[in-house]
Amino acid sequence: MREIGLLHEIFSSARLHLTFSQKEFVKETIKILNIFCPKIEELILKKFNKIVSSSNDKNITTKLFLDFIYSLRYPISWKKIKELKKMDKSAPLDLEFDEEVFFKTDLQKIKSIINEI
Amino acid sequence: MTTQKKTSYIVKYNYGRGVVDLGEYVISFATSCDLGCEYCYLKYSKVPKKPILYDLLREKFAEEIEILFSLPMEEKIFYLNAGETADSLLTITHFEELHKIVEITYGKAKKYNVRCFIELRTKTENIFKIKKIPTNNEFIKIVYTATLTPQNIIEKFEKAGRVASLQRRIEALKYALSLGLLVGIRLEPIIFYPVTGLSYKEILNSMQILLNNYRSLLFSCRDILNSKNFHSLALSSLRLTKKQYKILKNKRSELCFPEMFLCPDGKYRYSRPIRVKIYTELINYIKSISPQLISKLLLSFEFDYIWRACNLEVKKLKNLS
Numbered sequence: 265m266r267e268i269g270l271l272h273e274i275f276s277s278a279r280l281h282l283t284f285s286q287k288e289f290v291k292e293t294i295k296i297l298n299i300f301c302p303k304i305e306e307l308i309l310k311k312f313n314k315i316v317s318s319s320n321d322k323n324i325t326t327k328l329f330l331d332f333i334y335s336l337r338y339p340i341s342w343k344k345i346k347e348l349k350k351m352d353k354s355a356p357l358d359l360e361f362d363e364e365v366f367f368k369t370d371l372q373k374i375k376s377i378i379n380e381i
Numbered sequence: 382m383t384t385q386k387k388t389s390y391i392v393k394y395n396y397g398r399g400v401v402d403l404g405e406y407v408i409s410f411a412t413s414c415d416l417g418c419e420y421c422y423l424k425y426s427k428v429p430k431k432p433i434l435y436d437l438l439r440e441k442f443a444e445e446i447e448i449l450f451s452l453p454m455e456e457k458i459f460y461l462n463a464g465e466t467a468d469s470l471l472t473i474t475h476f477e478e479l480h481k482i483v484e485i486t487y488g489k490a491k492k493y494n495v496r497c498f499i500e501l502r503t504k505t506e507n508i509f510k511i512k513k514i515p516t517n518n519e520f521i522k523i524v525y526t527a528t529l530t531p532q533n534i535i536e537k538f539e540k541a542g543r544v545a546s547l548q549r550r551i552e553a554l555k556y557a558l559s560l561g562l563l564v565g566i567r568l569e570p571i572i573f574y575p576v577t578g579l580s581y582k583e584i585l586n587s588m589q590i591l592l593n594n595y596r597s598l599l600f601s602c603r604d605i606l607n608s609k610n611f612h613s614l615a616l617s618s619l620r621l622t623k624k625q626y627k628i629l630k631n632k633r634s635e636l637c638f639p640e641m642f643l644c645p646d647g648k649y650r651y652s653r654p655i656r657v658k659i660y661t662e663l664i665n666y667i668k669s670i671s672p673q674l675i676s677k678l679l680l681s682f683e684f685d686y687i688w689r690a691c692n693l694e695v696k697k698l699k700n701l702s
Contacts, residue, residue: 292630293639298633299635300579300639301578338640340654358642358643359642361686362684362686364686381658
Protein backbone atom coordinates (compact mmCIF):
# COMPACT_ATOMS: atom_id res chain seq x y z
CA MET A 265 0.00 0.00 0.00
CA ARG A 266 2.85 2.35 0.87
CA GLU A 267 4.34 1.56 -2.53
CA ILE A 268 1.11 2.54 -4.30
CA GLY A 269 0.90 5.79 -2.32
CA LEU A 270 4.45 6.68 -3.26
CA LEU A 271 3.89 5.89 -6.92
CA HIS A 272 0.73 7.99 -6.96
CA GLU A 273 2.61 10.92 -5.45
CA ILE A 274 5.41 10.68 -8.02
CA PHE A 275 3.27 10.02 -11.08
CA SER A 276 0.69 12.70 -10.31
CA SER A 277 3.25 15.37 -9.50
CA ALA A 278 3.11 18.47 -11.70
CA ARG A 279 6.79 19.10 -10.98
CA LEU A 280 8.17 16.40 -13.25
CA HIS A 281 7.11 14.42 -16.30
CA LEU A 282 7.68 10.73 -16.82
CA THR A 283 6.84 8.79 -19.98
CA PHE A 284 4.94 5.50 -19.80
CA SER A 285 8.10 3.38 -20.02
CA GLN A 286 9.86 5.53 -17.44
CA LYS A 287 6.91 5.06 -15.09
CA GLU A 288 7.08 1.29 -15.65
CA PHE A 289 10.79 1.34 -14.87
CA VAL A 290 10.25 3.32 -11.67
CA LYS A 291 7.45 0.94 -10.63
CA GLU A 292 9.58 -2.14 -11.26
CA THR A 293 12.58 -0.64 -9.51
CA ILE A 294 10.65 0.19 -6.36
CA LYS A 295 9.14 -3.30 -6.33
CA ILE A 296 12.53 -5.01 -6.65
CA LEU A 297 14.42 -2.76 -4.24
CA ASN A 298 11.66 -3.27 -1.71
CA ILE A 299 12.51 -7.00 -1.58
CA PHE A 300 15.91 -6.15 -0.13
CA CYS A 301 15.18 -2.90 1.65
CA PRO A 302 11.67 -2.45 3.10
CA LYS A 303 12.33 1.22 3.90
CA ILE A 304 13.20 2.11 0.33
CA GLU A 305 9.96 4.10 -0.20
CA GLU A 306 10.86 6.51 2.58
CA LEU A 307 14.26 7.12 1.04
CA ILE A 308 12.80 7.64 -2.43
CA LEU A 309 10.08 9.97 -1.17
CA LYS A 310 12.59 12.10 0.71
CA LYS A 311 14.81 12.40 -2.34
CA PHE A 312 11.83 13.01 -4.63
CA ASN A 313 10.67 15.94 -2.50
CA LYS A 314 14.16 17.36 -2.44
CA ILE A 315 14.51 17.10 -6.22
CA VAL A 316 11.15 18.62 -7.12
CA SER A 317 11.75 21.53 -4.81
CA SER A 318 15.19 22.17 -6.25
CA SER A 319 14.02 23.56 -9.61
CA ASN A 320 10.93 24.74 -11.43
CA ASP A 321 12.16 23.24 -14.68
CA LYS A 322 10.41 19.91 -15.28
CA ASN A 323 13.17 18.71 -17.58
CA ILE A 324 15.76 19.20 -14.87
CA THR A 325 13.72 17.56 -12.09
CA THR A 326 12.79 14.62 -14.31
CA LYS A 327 16.41 14.03 -15.25
CA LEU A 328 17.59 14.33 -11.64
CA PHE A 329 14.90 11.97 -10.42
CA LEU A 330 15.59 9.35 -13.11
CA ASP A 331 19.33 9.59 -12.46
CA PHE A 332 18.62 8.93 -8.82
CA ILE A 333 16.41 5.91 -9.59
CA TYR A 334 19.03 4.48 -11.98
CA SER A 335 21.77 4.92 -9.40
CA LEU A 336 19.65 3.07 -6.83
CA ARG A 337 18.80 0.25 -9.20
CA TYR A 338 22.29 -0.17 -10.68
CA PRO A 339 24.74 0.91 -7.98
CA ILE A 340 27.72 -0.67 -9.75
CA SER A 341 26.90 0.00 -13.40
CA TRP A 342 25.23 3.38 -13.42
CA LYS A 343 28.45 5.42 -13.24
CA LYS A 344 29.90 3.22 -15.97
CA ILE A 345 26.84 3.66 -18.16
CA LYS A 346 27.13 7.45 -17.83
CA GLU A 347 30.81 7.35 -18.75
CA LEU A 348 30.06 5.19 -21.75
CA LYS A 349 27.26 7.52 -22.83
CA LYS A 350 29.74 10.37 -22.90
CA MET A 351 32.02 8.40 -25.22
CA ASP A 352 29.36 7.08 -27.58
CA LYS A 353 25.65 7.61 -27.16
CA SER A 354 24.81 4.69 -29.44
CA ALA A 355 26.67 2.08 -27.34
CA PRO A 356 24.33 -0.45 -25.68
CA LEU A 357 23.79 0.85 -22.19
CA ASP A 358 23.26 -2.57 -20.64
CA LEU A 359 27.04 -3.06 -21.21
CA GLU A 360 26.30 -6.40 -22.94
CA PHE A 361 28.17 -6.07 -26.20
CA ASP A 362 31.45 -6.97 -27.84
CA GLU A 363 33.55 -3.86 -27.36
CA GLU A 364 36.07 -5.01 -29.99
CA VAL A 365 33.32 -4.99 -32.61
CA PHE A 366 31.66 -1.82 -31.43
CA PHE A 367 34.63 0.43 -30.68
CA LYS A 368 37.61 0.94 -32.94
CA THR A 369 39.50 3.31 -30.67
CA ASP A 370 40.00 3.77 -26.93
CA LEU A 371 39.56 0.02 -26.43
CA GLN A 372 41.64 -0.17 -23.26
CA LYS A 373 39.69 2.63 -21.68
CA ILE A 374 36.36 1.08 -22.72
CA LYS A 375 37.41 -2.32 -21.38
CA SER A 376 38.29 -0.92 -17.99
CA ILE A 377 35.00 1.00 -17.81
CA ILE A 378 32.79 -1.94 -18.62
CA ASN A 379 34.69 -4.84 -17.06
CA GLU A 380 36.08 -3.51 -13.82
CA ILE A 381 34.45 -2.47 -10.60
CA MET B 382 6.59 -40.80 -12.02
CA THR B 383 5.03 -41.03 -15.48
CA THR B 384 6.33 -42.03 -18.90
CA GLN B 385 5.76 -40.43 -22.29
CA LYS B 386 6.77 -40.94 -25.89
CA LYS B 387 9.64 -38.88 -27.23
CA THR B 388 10.22 -37.78 -30.80
CA SER B 389 13.96 -37.16 -30.49
CA TYR B 390 16.43 -38.30 -27.83
CA ILE B 391 19.60 -36.55 -28.91
CA VAL B 392 19.78 -32.87 -29.76
CA LYS B 393 22.61 -30.45 -30.29
CA TYR B 394 22.41 -28.04 -27.39
CA ASN B 395 21.05 -24.64 -28.31
CA TYR B 396 22.94 -22.21 -26.09
CA GLY B 397 21.13 -19.08 -27.18
CA ARG B 398 22.12 -16.06 -29.23
CA GLY B 399 25.76 -15.09 -28.82
CA VAL B 400 26.51 -17.63 -26.08
CA VAL B 401 29.75 -19.59 -26.47
CA ASP B 402 29.05 -23.10 -27.77
CA LEU B 403 30.72 -25.73 -25.58
CA GLY B 404 29.89 -28.42 -28.13
CA GLU B 405 27.47 -30.50 -26.08
CA TYR B 406 24.74 -32.79 -27.29
CA VAL B 407 21.87 -33.35 -24.89
CA ILE B 408 20.47 -36.80 -24.21
CA SER B 409 16.85 -36.06 -23.49
CA PHE B 410 15.65 -39.20 -21.73
CA ALA B 411 13.61 -37.50 -19.02
CA THR B 412 12.10 -34.17 -18.12
CA SER B 413 10.62 -32.35 -15.15
CA CYS B 414 12.05 -32.57 -11.74
CA ASP B 415 10.57 -32.45 -8.28
CA LEU B 416 13.67 -31.08 -6.58
CA GLY B 417 11.98 -27.66 -6.82
CA CYS B 418 15.06 -25.41 -6.97
CA GLU B 419 13.80 -21.84 -7.07
CA TYR B 420 16.15 -20.74 -9.84
CA CYS B 421 15.50 -23.66 -12.20
CA TYR B 422 13.69 -22.93 -15.47
CA LEU B 423 11.85 -26.25 -15.18
CA LYS B 424 9.91 -24.93 -12.21
CA TYR B 425 8.42 -22.21 -14.41
CA SER B 426 7.99 -24.01 -17.73
CA LYS B 427 4.89 -25.78 -18.92
CA VAL B 428 5.99 -29.25 -17.96
CA PRO B 429 4.23 -31.40 -15.40
CA LYS B 430 5.62 -31.02 -11.91
CA LYS B 431 6.15 -34.76 -11.58
CA PRO B 432 9.28 -36.29 -13.11
CA ILE B 433 8.73 -37.84 -16.54
CA LEU B 434 10.82 -40.60 -18.01
CA TYR B 435 10.43 -40.94 -21.75
CA ASP B 436 9.81 -44.46 -23.04
CA LEU B 437 13.26 -45.47 -24.14
CA LEU B 438 12.76 -46.99 -27.56
CA ARG B 439 16.09 -48.76 -27.87
CA GLU B 440 15.96 -48.98 -31.65
CA LYS B 441 15.13 -45.32 -32.09
CA PHE B 442 17.86 -44.20 -29.69
CA ALA B 443 20.35 -46.51 -31.41
CA GLU B 444 19.36 -45.08 -34.79
CA GLU B 445 19.88 -41.50 -33.57
CA ILE B 446 23.24 -42.21 -31.98
CA GLU B 447 24.33 -44.01 -35.14
CA ILE B 448 23.45 -40.97 -37.26
CA LEU B 449 25.42 -38.75 -34.89
CA PHE B 450 28.49 -40.97 -34.81
CA SER B 451 28.53 -41.38 -38.56
CA LEU B 452 28.58 -37.62 -39.23
CA PRO B 453 31.65 -36.62 -41.20
CA MET B 454 33.84 -34.91 -38.62
CA GLU B 455 37.55 -34.32 -38.24
CA GLU B 456 37.64 -35.41 -34.62
CA LYS B 457 35.43 -38.33 -33.70
CA ILE B 458 34.86 -37.19 -30.13
CA PHE B 459 31.43 -36.40 -28.68
CA TYR B 460 30.26 -34.92 -25.40
CA LEU B 461 26.76 -36.04 -24.45
CA ASN B 462 25.07 -34.36 -21.50
CA ALA B 463 22.46 -36.53 -19.79
CA GLY B 464 21.73 -34.06 -17.03
CA GLU B 465 20.25 -31.10 -18.82
CA THR B 466 16.53 -31.86 -19.03
CA ALA B 467 16.40 -33.57 -15.64
CA ASP B 468 18.80 -34.47 -12.86
CA SER B 469 20.61 -37.59 -14.15
CA LEU B 470 20.33 -39.39 -10.83
CA LEU B 471 16.97 -38.01 -9.72
CA THR B 472 15.73 -41.53 -9.00
CA ILE B 473 17.22 -44.99 -9.32
CA THR B 474 14.87 -45.54 -12.29
CA HIS B 475 16.45 -42.57 -14.03
CA PHE B 476 19.83 -44.14 -13.57
CA GLU B 477 18.62 -47.53 -14.82
CA GLU B 478 17.44 -45.88 -18.03
CA LEU B 479 20.78 -44.16 -18.37
CA HIS B 480 22.50 -47.46 -17.94
CA LYS B 481 20.66 -48.76 -21.02
CA ILE B 482 21.62 -45.60 -22.90
CA VAL B 483 25.29 -46.09 -21.99
CA GLU B 484 25.17 -49.71 -23.22
CA ILE B 485 23.67 -48.74 -26.58
CA THR B 486 26.08 -45.82 -26.95
CA TYR B 487 29.02 -48.10 -26.18
CA GLY B 488 28.02 -50.51 -28.94
CA LYS B 489 27.76 -47.75 -31.52
CA ALA B 490 30.92 -45.96 -30.35
CA LYS B 491 32.84 -49.19 -30.83
CA LYS B 492 31.32 -49.74 -34.26
CA TYR B 493 32.25 -46.25 -35.48
CA ASN B 494 35.47 -46.02 -33.49
CA VAL B 495 34.53 -42.81 -31.74
CA ARG B 496 35.32 -41.52 -28.27
CA CYS B 497 32.38 -40.35 -26.30
CA PHE B 498 31.88 -38.61 -22.96
CA ILE B 499 28.56 -39.04 -21.17
CA GLU B 500 27.93 -36.51 -18.44
CA LEU B 501 25.75 -37.49 -15.49
CA ARG B 502 24.90 -34.29 -13.67
CA THR B 503 23.28 -34.26 -10.26
CA LYS B 504 22.56 -32.44 -7.02
CA THR B 505 21.71 -35.68 -5.26
CA GLU B 506 23.79 -38.26 -3.43
CA ASN B 507 22.02 -41.15 -5.15
CA ILE B 508 25.29 -42.48 -6.54
CA PHE B 509 25.77 -44.17 -3.16
CA LYS B 510 22.57 -46.19 -3.75
CA ILE B 511 23.48 -47.47 -7.20
CA LYS B 512 24.67 -51.06 -7.26
CA LYS B 513 26.18 -51.27 -10.70
CA ILE B 514 27.84 -48.28 -12.34
CA PRO B 515 29.16 -48.44 -15.91
CA THR B 516 32.94 -48.40 -16.03
CA ASN B 517 35.01 -46.24 -18.32
CA ASN B 518 36.64 -47.82 -21.33
CA GLU B 519 38.43 -46.71 -24.45
CA PHE B 520 35.18 -45.63 -26.17
CA ILE B 521 33.01 -44.32 -23.35
CA LYS B 522 33.97 -42.11 -20.46
CA ILE B 523 31.40 -41.32 -17.80
CA VAL B 524 31.79 -37.85 -16.35
CA TYR B 525 30.05 -37.63 -12.98
CA THR B 526 29.41 -33.95 -12.36
CA ALA B 527 28.02 -32.37 -9.24
CA THR B 528 26.41 -28.98 -9.15
CA LEU B 529 28.01 -27.35 -6.13
CA THR B 530 26.81 -24.28 -4.33
CA PRO B 531 27.52 -22.95 -0.83
CA GLN B 532 25.35 -24.50 1.88
CA ASN B 533 23.57 -21.18 2.67
CA ILE B 534 22.36 -21.05 -0.94
CA ILE B 535 21.26 -24.70 -0.86
CA GLU B 536 19.18 -23.93 2.21
CA LYS B 537 17.72 -20.76 0.75
CA PHE B 538 17.04 -21.64 -2.90
CA GLU B 539 17.16 -25.43 -3.17
CA LYS B 540 14.97 -27.74 -1.18
CA ALA B 541 17.37 -28.95 1.47
CA GLY B 542 16.47 -32.55 2.20
CA ARG B 543 15.49 -33.30 -1.40
CA VAL B 544 18.91 -32.34 -2.68
CA ALA B 545 22.14 -33.40 -1.00
CA SER B 546 24.04 -31.07 1.30
CA LEU B 547 27.25 -29.54 -0.04
CA GLN B 548 29.28 -31.89 2.12
CA ARG B 549 27.50 -34.97 0.73
CA ARG B 550 27.86 -33.77 -2.86
CA ILE B 551 31.61 -33.47 -2.30
CA GLU B 552 31.69 -36.95 -0.74
CA ALA B 553 29.75 -38.27 -3.75
CA LEU B 554 32.37 -36.78 -6.09
CA LYS B 555 35.13 -38.50 -4.13
CA TYR B 556 33.18 -41.75 -4.32
CA ALA B 557 32.80 -41.37 -8.09
CA LEU B 558 36.57 -40.86 -8.35
CA SER B 559 37.11 -44.03 -6.32
CA LEU B 560 35.00 -45.89 -8.89
CA GLY B 561 37.34 -44.74 -11.64
CA LEU B 562 34.92 -42.26 -13.21
CA LEU B 563 35.90 -38.85 -14.49
CA VAL B 564 34.41 -36.09 -12.38
CA GLY B 565 33.42 -32.51 -12.97
CA ILE B 566 32.19 -29.61 -10.88
CA ARG B 567 29.58 -27.10 -11.95
CA LEU B 568 29.41 -23.91 -9.90
CA GLU B 569 26.07 -23.16 -11.44
CA PRO B 570 24.23 -20.95 -10.83
CA ILE B 571 26.42 -18.57 -8.86
CA ILE B 572 23.86 -16.58 -6.89
CA PHE B 573 24.43 -13.15 -5.40
CA TYR B 574 23.35 -14.00 -1.87
CA PRO B 575 23.18 -12.79 0.84
CA VAL B 576 22.61 -9.18 -0.17
CA THR B 577 23.62 -7.07 2.82
CA GLY B 578 22.48 -3.76 1.35
CA LEU B 579 21.99 -1.87 -1.87
CA SER B 580 24.58 0.88 -1.83
CA TYR B 581 27.78 0.60 -3.88
CA LYS B 582 29.79 -0.25 -0.74
CA GLU B 583 27.24 -2.76 0.50
CA ILE B 584 27.14 -4.52 -2.86
CA LEU B 585 30.93 -4.85 -2.74
CA ASN B 586 30.63 -6.17 0.80
CA SER B 587 28.04 -8.76 -0.32
CA MET B 588 30.34 -9.73 -3.16
CA GLN B 589 33.20 -10.36 -0.74
CA ILE B 590 30.93 -12.66 1.30
CA LEU B 591 29.92 -14.50 -1.87
CA LEU B 592 33.54 -14.86 -2.99
CA ASN B 593 34.65 -16.10 0.42
CA ASN B 594 31.86 -18.71 0.41
CA TYR B 595 32.94 -19.96 -3.02
CA ARG B 596 36.63 -19.90 -2.13
CA SER B 597 35.88 -22.00 0.91
CA LEU B 598 33.83 -24.40 -1.23
CA LEU B 599 36.67 -24.72 -3.76
CA PHE B 600 39.20 -25.24 -0.99
CA SER B 601 37.11 -28.17 0.30
CA CYS B 602 37.35 -29.67 -3.19
CA ARG B 603 41.10 -29.20 -3.72
CA ASP B 604 41.85 -32.97 -3.68
CA ILE B 605 39.16 -33.52 -6.31
CA LEU B 606 40.37 -30.60 -8.43
CA ASN B 607 43.92 -31.97 -8.38
CA SER B 608 42.90 -35.53 -9.24
CA LYS B 609 44.11 -36.92 -12.56
CA ASN B 610 40.51 -37.92 -13.29
CA PHE B 611 39.19 -34.40 -12.90
CA HIS B 612 37.49 -33.45 -16.14
CA SER B 613 36.15 -29.89 -15.95
CA LEU B 614 35.11 -27.01 -13.78
CA ALA B 615 32.42 -24.68 -15.08
CA LEU B 616 31.39 -21.33 -13.66
CA SER B 617 28.09 -19.73 -14.48
CA SER B 618 26.20 -16.90 -12.88
CA LEU B 619 22.43 -16.95 -12.36
CA ARG B 620 20.31 -16.65 -15.51
CA LEU B 621 16.60 -15.98 -15.46
CA THR B 622 14.15 -16.05 -18.32
CA LYS B 623 11.83 -13.06 -18.69
CA LYS B 624 8.97 -15.16 -17.40
CA GLN B 625 10.96 -16.37 -14.40
CA TYR B 626 12.07 -12.83 -13.59
CA LYS B 627 8.49 -11.61 -13.63
CA ILE B 628 7.19 -14.45 -11.46
CA LEU B 629 10.06 -14.17 -8.98
CA LYS B 630 9.61 -10.41 -8.77
CA ASN B 631 5.96 -10.85 -7.85
CA LYS B 632 6.91 -13.52 -5.31
CA ARG B 633 9.45 -11.10 -3.81
CA SER B 634 12.19 -13.65 -4.30
CA GLU B 635 15.71 -12.63 -3.36
CA LEU B 636 16.85 -14.08 -6.67
CA CYS B 637 15.59 -10.83 -8.23
CA PHE B 638 18.78 -8.89 -7.63
CA PRO B 639 18.26 -5.27 -8.77
CA GLU B 640 21.38 -5.01 -10.93
CA MET B 641 20.41 -7.50 -13.61
CA PHE B 642 20.19 -6.80 -17.33
CA LEU B 643 18.51 -8.53 -20.21
CA CYS B 644 21.30 -10.10 -22.28
CA PRO B 645 21.47 -10.81 -26.04
CA ASP B 646 20.07 -14.34 -25.50
CA GLY B 647 16.95 -13.00 -23.78
CA LYS B 648 17.98 -13.98 -20.23
CA TYR B 649 18.53 -11.73 -17.25
CA ARG B 650 22.03 -11.85 -15.76
CA TYR B 651 23.96 -9.83 -13.19
CA SER B 652 25.57 -6.79 -14.76
CA ARG B 653 28.76 -7.31 -16.71
CA PRO B 654 31.20 -5.75 -14.17
CA ILE B 655 29.72 -7.90 -11.40
CA ARG B 656 30.01 -11.11 -13.45
CA VAL B 657 33.52 -10.37 -14.63
CA LYS B 658 34.63 -9.54 -11.09
CA ILE B 659 33.15 -12.77 -9.66
CA TYR B 660 34.63 -14.94 -12.42
CA THR B 661 38.10 -13.36 -12.37
CA GLU B 662 38.35 -13.56 -8.58
CA LEU B 663 37.34 -17.21 -8.62
CA ILE B 664 39.65 -17.99 -11.55
CA ASN B 665 42.56 -16.39 -9.68
CA TYR B 666 41.76 -18.41 -6.58
CA ILE B 667 41.50 -21.63 -8.59
CA LYS B 668 44.90 -20.91 -10.15
CA SER B 669 46.35 -20.49 -6.66
CA ILE B 670 45.13 -23.88 -5.41
CA SER B 671 45.48 -25.83 -8.63
CA PRO B 672 47.56 -24.05 -11.32
CA GLN B 673 47.09 -26.75 -13.98
CA LEU B 674 43.30 -26.47 -13.71
CA ILE B 675 43.14 -23.44 -15.95
CA SER B 676 43.05 -25.78 -18.97
CA LYS B 677 39.89 -27.41 -17.58
CA LEU B 678 38.10 -24.25 -16.63
CA LEU B 679 35.04 -23.03 -18.52
CA LEU B 680 32.42 -20.37 -18.35
CA SER B 681 29.06 -21.88 -18.94
CA PHE B 682 26.38 -19.90 -20.81
CA GLU B 683 28.54 -16.85 -21.25
CA PHE B 684 29.39 -14.62 -24.18
CA ASP B 685 32.79 -14.54 -25.81
CA TYR B 686 33.36 -10.95 -24.64
CA ILE B 687 33.01 -12.18 -21.04
CA TRP B 688 35.51 -15.04 -21.61
CA ARG B 689 37.89 -12.48 -23.06
CA ALA B 690 37.40 -10.08 -20.15
CA CYS B 691 38.32 -12.97 -17.81
CA ASN B 692 41.43 -13.84 -19.89
CA LEU B 693 40.06 -17.29 -20.51
CA GLU B 694 40.52 -19.21 -23.72
CA VAL B 695 37.32 -20.61 -25.23
CA LYS B 696 37.22 -24.43 -25.04
CA LYS B 697 34.98 -27.35 -25.96
CA LEU B 698 33.97 -29.89 -23.31
CA LYS B 699 34.95 -32.83 -25.50
CA ASN B 700 38.56 -31.61 -25.70
CA LEU B 701 39.21 -31.34 -22.00
CA SER B 702 40.40 -34.82 -21.17
